[in-house]
Amino acid sequence: xxxxxxxxxxxxxxxxxxxxxxxxxxxxxxxxxxxxxxxxxxxxxxxxxxxxxxxxxxxxxxxxxxxxxxxxxxxxxxxxxxxxxxxxxxxxxxxxxxxxxxxxxxxxxxxxxxxxxxxxxxxxxxxxxxxxxxxxxxxxxxxxxxxxxxxxxxxxxxxxxxxxxxxxxxxxxxxxxxxxxxxxxxxxxxxxxxxxxxxxxxxxxxxxxxxxxxxxxxxxxxxx
Amino acid sequence: xxxxxxxxxxxxxxxxxxxxxxxxxxxxxxxxxxxxxxxxxxxxxxxxxxxxxxxxxxxxxxxxxxxxxxxxxxxxxxxxxxxxxxxxxxxxxxxxxxxxxxxxxxxxxxxxxxxxxxxxxxxxxxxxxxxxxxxxxxxxxxxxxxxxxxxxxxxxxxxxxxxxxxxxxxxxxxxxxxxxxxxxxxxxxxxxxxxxxxxxxxxxxxxxxxxxxxxxxxxxxxxxxxxxxxxxxxxxxxxxxxxxxxxxxxxxxxxxxxxxxxxxxxxxxxxxxxxxxxxxxxxxxxxxxxxxxxxxxxxxxxxxxxxxxxxxxxxxxxxxxxxxxxxxxxxxxxxxxxxxxxxxxxxxxxxxxxxxxxxxxxxxxxxxxxxxxxxxxxxxxxxxxxxxxxxxxxxxxxxxxxxxxxxxxxxxxxxxxxxxxxxxxxxxxxxxxxxxx
Numbered sequence: 001x002x003x004x005x006x007x008x009x010x011x012x013x014x015x016x017x018x019x020x021x022x023x024x025x026x027x028x029x030x031x032x033x034x035x036x037x038x039x040x041x042x043x044x045x046x047x048x049x050x051x052x053x054x055x056x057x058x059x060x061x062x063x064x065x066x067x068x069x070x071x072x073x074x075x076x077x078x079x080x081x082x083x084x085x086x087x088x089x090x091x092x093x094x095x096x097x098x099x100x101x102x103x104x105x106x107x108x109x110x111x112x113x114x115x116x117x118x119x120x121x122x123x124x125x126x127x128x129x130x131x132x133x134x135x136x137x138x139x140x141x142x143x144x145x146x147x148x149x150x151x152x153x154x155x156x157x158x159x160x161x162x163x164x165x166x167x168x169x170x171x172x173x174x175x176x177x178x179x180x181x182x183x184x185x186x187x188x189x190x191x192x193x194x195x196x197x198x199x200x201x202x203x204x205x206x207x208x209x210x211x212x213x214x215x216x217x218x219x220x221x222x223x224x
Numbered sequence: 225x226x227x228x229x230x231x232x233x234x235x236x237x238x239x240x241x242x243x244x245x246x247x248x249x250x251x252x253x254x255x256x257x258x259x260x261x262x263x264x265x266x267x268x269x270x271x272x273x274x275x276x277x278x279x280x281x282x283x284x285x286x287x288x289x290x291x292x293x294x295x296x297x298x299x300x301x302x303x304x305x306x307x308x309x310x311x312x313x314x315x316x317x318x319x320x321x322x323x324x325x326x327x328x329x330x331x332x333x334x335x336x337x338x339x340x341x342x343x344x345x346x347x348x349x350x351x352x353x354x355x356x357x358x359x360x361x362x363x364x365x366x367x368x369x370x371x372x373x374x375x376x377x378x379x380x381x382x383x384x385x386x387x388x389x390x391x392x393x394x395x396x397x398x399x400x401x402x403x404x405x406x407x408x409x410x411x412x413x414x415x416x417x418x419x420x421x422x423x424x425x426x427x428x429x430x431x432x433x434x435x436x437x438x439x440x441x442x443x444x445x446x447x448x449x450x451x452x453x454x455x456x457x458x459x460x461x462x463x464x465x466x467x468x469x470x471x472x473x474x475x476x477x478x479x480x481x482x483x484x485x486x487x488x489x490x491x492x493x494x495x496x497x498x499x500x501x502x503x504x505x506x507x508x509x510x511x512x513x514x515x516x517x518x519x520x521x522x523x524x525x526x527x528x529x530x531x532x533x534x535x536x537x538x539x540x541x542x543x544x545x546x547x548x549x550x551x552x553x554x555x556x557x558x559x560x561x562x563x564x565x566x567x568x569x570x571x572x573x574x575x576x577x578x579x580x581x582x583x584x585x586x587x588x589x590x591x592x593x594x595x596x597x598x599x600x601x602x603x604x605x606x607x608x609x610x611x612x613x614x615x616x617x618x619x620x621x622x623x624x625x626x627x628x629x630x631x632x633x634x635x636x637x638x639x640x641x642x643x644x645x646x647x648x649x650x651x652x653x654x655x656x657x658x659x660x661x
Binding site: 003041063075088090091 | 234235236237238300302303304337340341344345348349351352355356359
């Protein structure tokens with residue numbers, strides 16, 4: 001958590017999109033920006049990029065208000081995926097409340113996915129977070145491509161971990177909102193346990209998701 | 225991180241309008257609005273607190289963003305309103321004022337977003353650089369440590385190899401010497417055994433012979449005295465007398481006893497030498513035990529006696545000593561080598577003082593000669609194996625090495641003091657047998 005100021009009745013949460021280079025982290029944010037209603041969120045801020053590769057990070061902020069008046073700001077970040085930007089990843093990961101790991105479905109990327117996940121584990125530990133406890137979801141992106149891992153293989157690998165896995169094609173917007181929604185739910189549960197969102201602020205999980213994931217036309221969060 | 229400016233922050237930390245905008249950013253814009261005819265311009269934060277203002281407000285006139293006639297537009301930071309920019313007309317056409325407001329608020333919002341990006345970029349860049357620097361410093365420290373370890377290892381390795389080599393050299397030399405000693409001892413034991421047998425019957429036969437000869441002499445005396453009493457014909461008596469003189473039997477009779485005495489004492493000396501040889505070689509020893517240093521020194525001196533020229537003066541100053549522990553054979557060899565070393569160091573007029581004394585925890589033996597001394601340059605090399613100052617063929621350079629090893633093996637120390645032109649002193653200290661062992 002970035003900030004929790006009870007006197008100002010304000011809470012700032014941090015969600016991080018992690019994963020190997022070119023797996024589609026920024027695309028996920030771009031699609032969230034595209035797909036979600038403008039109300040209750042800010043603009044996507046993309047810090048300097050080079051040849052479409054993130055160097056620093058991207059940021060998409062969301063604004064919620066609990067029935068108690070507590071203002072909750074949810075800042076969604078991406079990290080640079082390239083190996084050389086490890087220090088930046090570590091800095092962005094600091095005080096994260098939840099992580100979406102965006103993997104690349106292409107079979108040739110298997111090793112990169114593996115290395116990046118290992119890097120996530122290492123960096124979480126370095127910034128004092130426990131991978132066993134932090135809300136975490138996995139998205140296998142680029143399902144629209146050929147020569148990709150089969151769903152069966154993916155489920156077999158991850159099923160024992162209990163981490164939710166989503167299949168997505170971020171470029172087409174498929175699976176993006178579902179991934180975000182699931183991460184948001186897990187983050188809600190974790191914050192609620194620590195700070196009593198429901199008990200002290202009257203904000204239940206449904207209300208949290210409804211404010212965070214607003215689809216245009218008031219359709220609300222998609223069912224998962 | 226200590227002692228260095230370090231900006232610590234969390235990526236995503238909340239910022240206020242005053243963190244993002246400075247007076248220098250804002251004032252030119254507000255002032256331009258005034259120049260363009262706006263009466264008064266002001267920026268307030270989200271709590272309506274004025275931050276910056278321009279334009280001549282009459283008196284202490286304070287307007288609120290919500291006051292009548294005030295045109296205001298929100299300032300957004302990360303999509304959140306964080307304040308307002310407010311313009312007051314002062315007689316200006318509302319249309320123009322509104323257009324002015326759009327220009328100023330648009331410019332300010334662009335500025336806010338640009339400044340925020342720049343700040344975030346700078347912050348994360350600084351953080352990454354600092355972190356990378358710290359990591360590099362740490363890696364450098366670890367490398368320095370490991371490099372030092374390797375260097376130390378390499379250095380000590382050389383020393384260790386040298387030490388081990390010397391040790392091996394000495395062990396090899398010691399083995400050679402012990403083998404030599406053992407074979408000499410075996411030879412001595414064999415010879416002693418072979419000599420002892422004949423020597424035994426020589427000695428006993430000599431005693432018997434002496435007795436027999438005594439009887440012959442007595443018989444001869446009896447005949448002679450009987451002849452003198454006139455009971456023998458004169459011719460025979462005179463003949464016997466002349467034969468007695470011709471055979472010089474008076475001299476023979478007188479010499480007989482001395483001959484026997486000398487022969488027997490000679491044979492006994494042979495017996496003692498054989499026994500000393502046996503003792504010195506210690507072929508009969510079962511191992512290390514208690515040693516009487518003074519006895520061993522005497523024995524060594526008697527073995528080497530033949531090598532000692534007449535003009536060498538050996539002075540013994542033996543004190544009363546407790547027993548020491550060790551191998552007598554090895555120590556005798558050490559003493560022999562030290563004495564021999566002294567004998568070889570000076571031609572004529574050598575004086576060697578051998579002193580033994582008890583001290584605190586052991587016994588001290590000193591071999592002090594009046595030889596030429598040992599040059600300082602080689603003084604610390606004299607115990608090295610195969611180090612010799614003598615001509616090829618005259619010495620192997622093992623004598624003092626063997627002495628050194630023998631003393632070490634007995635748990636003692638050997639030191640040398642020397643003054644060139646005055647002489648040398650070898651001082652051995654050996655631990656005494658402790659009662660608890």
